[in-house]
Amino acid sequence: MKPKIIVYKKVDKKVLELIEDTCKVVYFEKLDSQNFPVFLEELKDAEGLIGSGLKVDHELLDQAPQLKIVCNISVGYDNLDLTALAERRIMATNTPDVLNDTVADTIMGLILSTARRIPELDQWVKTGQWESGLGEKWFGVDVHHKVLGIIGMGGIGSDVAKRAHYGFDMEILYHNRSRNEAAEQKYGATYCSLEELLKKSDFVCLMTPLTPQTVNLIGKREFELMKESAIFINASRGKTVDEEALIHALKTGQIYGAGLDVFVQEPVNMDNPLLSMNNVVTLPHIGSATYETRFKMAMIAATNLVTGLKGDVPPNLLK
Ligand SMILES: NC(=O)C1=CN([C@@H]2O[C@H](COP(=O)(O)OP(=O)(O)OC[C@H]3O[C@@H](n4cnc5c(N)ncnc54)[C@H](OP(=O)(O)O)[C@@H]3O)[C@@H](O)[C@H]2O)C=CC1
Ligand SMILES: O=CC(=O)O
Numbered sequence: 353m354k355p356k357i358i359v360y361k362k363v364d365k366k367v368l369e370l371i372e373d374t375c376k377v378v379y380f381e382k383l384d385s386q387n388f389p390v391f392l393e394e395l396k397d398a399e400g401l402i403g404s405g406l407k408v409d410h411e412l413l414d415q416a417p418q419l420k421i422v423c424n425i426s427v428g429y430d431n432l433d434l435t436a437l438a439e440r441r442i443m444a445t446n447t448p449d450v451l452n453d454t455v456a457d458t459i460m461g462l463i464l465s466t467a468r469r470i471p472e473l474d475q476w477v478k479t480g481q482w483e484s485g486l487g488e489k490w491f492g493v494d495v496h497h498k499v500l501g502i503i504g505m506g507g508i509g510s511d512v513a514k515r516a517h518y519g520f521d522m523e524i525l526y527h528n529r530s531r532n533e534a535a536e537q538k539y540g541a542t543y544c545s546l547e548e549l550l551k552k553s554d555f556v557c558l559m560t561p562l563t564p565q566t567v568n569l570i571g572k573r574e575f576e577l578m579k580e581s582a583i584f585i586n587a588s589r590g591k592t593v594d595e596e597a598l599i600h601a602l603k604t605g606q607i608y609g610a611g612l613d614v615f616v617q618e619p620v621n622m623d624n625p626l627l628s629m630n631n632v633v634t635l636p637h638i639g640s641a642t643y644e645t646r647f648k649m650a651m652i653a654a655t656n657l658v659t660g661l662k663g664d665v666p667p668n669l670l671k
Contacts, residue, residue: 355661357400360391361425363650370654375400375661395419400657409433413440421660425653426640427451427507429670430562430589445656445668447649449507451640456511458639459587460519462611463500463555465633466583468492472630493554493581493608495520501553502526503546503569504560504588505535512557513539525549550577555585562589570594575601582607587639590616599625602632613639 354376359368362381371377378394380387383406395401395416401408404426413419413436421443422432429446437444465471469492476482476490500516502509505526516522517539524541526532527549535541550556556578560566570584571594578584584607586593595616601607609631615624618637626632640646656666 355399355420356394356397357402357657357661358391358394358398360401360403360406361650363425363654364647367647367650367654370651371402371658374658400661402653402657405431407431408437408444410436413437413442421445421657421666423653423657423660423666425646425649428561428589432670434670443660443666444670445653445660445666446670447652447656448668450648450652451645452507452511454642454645455508455587455639456515458613458635459508459512459557459559459585459611460515462585462587462613462633462635463495463557463583466585466609466611466631467495467555469630471633493583495522495555497521497523498554499523499525499552500555500557501549502541503549503556503558504528505532505541506559508587509557509559510535510539512559513541517541522555525553546574547577550574551579553582554579555583557585558588558592560588560592562591566592568592568594570598572597572600575606578607580605580608584610585612586610587613590614590618595624595626602626602629609633611635613637 354374356378357371357375358378360380360383368377380391383391392415397418398416399418399420401419402423404424408422408431419442422437424446427446427448432444434444473490500522502513505528513524513535517524524539525544526535526541527544527546531543558570560569569592575597598610602610611633613635614637627634656668660666
């Protein structure tokens with residue numbers, strides 16, 4: 353008999369076909385409060401779970417006694433309690449690398465949009481304010497030849513560095529726990545302490561995973577160290593930043609602006625002060641959201657799933 357698996361995110365039908373070759377699929381295009389009880393019912397005899405963002409912890413796993421594998425359609429896996437999964441000998445996988453270029457493009461988009469005030473000027477044109485010449489109050493700041501500090505020079509960070517170095521002649525600083533020699537050699541990136549990076553960068557780009565060590569990695573003290581002209585970019589996870597401290601830094605002119613793809617609360621609350629600031633450009637967590645990349649990510653996750661259920665080691669098994 354085919355193992356039962358649950359897909360809890362909208363995926364292309366080719367992805368479903370790949371899984372259906374060897375599994376019986378229960379498909380939820382998305383999970384919400386209405387269908388969650390049905391999902392939990394289905395989970396009771398499911399052997400696999402594939403999707404993104406669902407919190408998988410002891411509480412959920414208690415309701416999934418047959419589960420053998422959990423496959424994220426994402427590179428980040430802060431939604432998974434890996435210890436709880438390991439205790440129950442349940443495999444977990446993610447989709448690294450395939451999205452690096454796409455997320456790096458999004459980050460460059462945030463850098464350019466914030467520095468050159470593209471969303472604000474778009475509104476200026478569309479609301480008929482372009483009646484005379486553009487006054488100085490609408491000018492932005494240059495991106496090219498500036499200093500870009502990348503906190504988290506991994507797969508995505510390196511592709512941001514590539515674009516910034518070759519496309520924008522930027523000087524790259526970076527901070528990790530360990531050196532990334534490839535980024536140093538290929539993009540002339542210079543390793544430095546977090547403090548030095550914050551003091552020297554015109555653009556600070558946060559790209560670490562969310563872990564117990566990176567919760568609120570950037571907070572009051574870190575914003576105080578940044579230049580008043582600094583633009584802060586976050587496409588990692590909302591909780592890597594102390595959002596209250598970010599709001600304070602933007603309100604008081606401690607930093608110039610911010611480009612944000614992620615928030616502590618997602619979808620973001622409409623009363624979040626960040627939404628009413630002209631010097632903040634926001635995106636709805638769409639770093640990897642292109643047709644091509646999301647399709648590839650889902651195919652990779654599906655391959656992880658069927659490989660694991662066959663009894664082989666999935667290509668992206670998390671330790
Ligand atoms: N906005 C979006 O849509 C997307 C967001 N993401 C987020 O981006 C994250 C990074 O992805 P990816 O580049 O593939 O991951 P990688 O693992 O390739 O890179 C992460 C980097 O962060 C560094 N890092 C980890 N912990 C710390 C720390 N405590 N202090 C300083 N640096 C640290 C690592 O270096 P070292 O280990 O040496 O410290 C590594 O260089 C994902 O985990 C996810 O949360 C990813 C895709 C899309
Ligand atoms: O946030 C997206 C991811 O892939 O992680």
